[in-house]
Amino acid sequence: MALLESHQGPWMCFGDFNYVLNESEAVGGKKGSPSTNYLKDLMFEVGAIDSGFSGGKYIWAKGKWGNAAIKRRLDREIANIAWRLEYLKATLSHLGAIGSDHTPIVLDTNPQAGFAHRPFRFEVACLRDDRCGSVIDSAWGEEHTGSDFIKLCKKQAATREALKKWN
Known part of the structure; x- marks a missing residue:
């Protein structure tokens, strides 16, 4: 001391x-x-x-x-x-x-700028990869329950997550 x-x-x-x-x-x-x-x-x-x-x-x-x-x-x-x-x-x-x-x-003692959450963005370059279409088809083809609006939202979310994982 x-x-x-x-x-x-x-x-x-x-x-x-x-x-x-x-x-x-x-x-x-x-x-x-x-x-x-x-x-x-x-x-x-x-x-x-x-x-x-x-x-x-x-x-x-x-x-x-x-x-x-x-x-x-x-x-x-x-x-x-x-x-x-x-x-x-x-x-x-x-x-x-x-x-x-x-x-x-x-x-x-000197942290870099904090990590900012990047929103999902679909890049056109992904379409150049032949596997992209099958990832989208698979995710979009999943069955969901609810109103048409809820089904659309769930399909979009599932597709977004599948593309993030694939990417």
């Missing part, structure tokens, strides 16, 4: 802190927190803020993943104001857990 207090420049620390900041970061298990929340105390003493995250809220689970598990947000990034001002675009992402009780976290 003396190191953080003595450092005047921007700093950041991320990883497993083994504490939640409040009850909303915990599901299952014992309710209530110990009388001393060391993470809150540390953050207050060194002037740190939690930088937030994207992805699933809980990054640690005891037991099976699902409704019966004990889940916590134990991994996080804390930083001083100088670091947050230096890295305005920085993001912390919680990824999916694979073979561990913790999910991986990724800190990106």
Whole structure:
């Protein structure tokens, strides 16, 4: 802690802190927190803020993943104001857990422009491929129920999805 207090420049620390900041970061298990929340105390003493995250809220689970598990947000990034001002675009992402009780976290200090959903567009170039016609025929030929309007919408959606998958 003396190191953080003595450092005047921007700093950041991320990883497993083994504490939640409040009850909303915990599901299952014992309710209530110990009388001393060391993470809150540390953050207050060194002037740190939690930088937030994207992805699933809980990054640690005891037991099976699902409704019966004990889940916590134990991994996080804390930083001083100088670091947050230096890295305005920085993001912390919680990824999916694979073979561990913790999910991986990724800190990106310079994320590229966010992914924007591209609407489906049918390209005339697709017609040059002989398989395109059979994909359209197959999808359009599926039986659907409902009014004529509903059937048309369902056929269009099925064709769009089939073309996306084929493409």
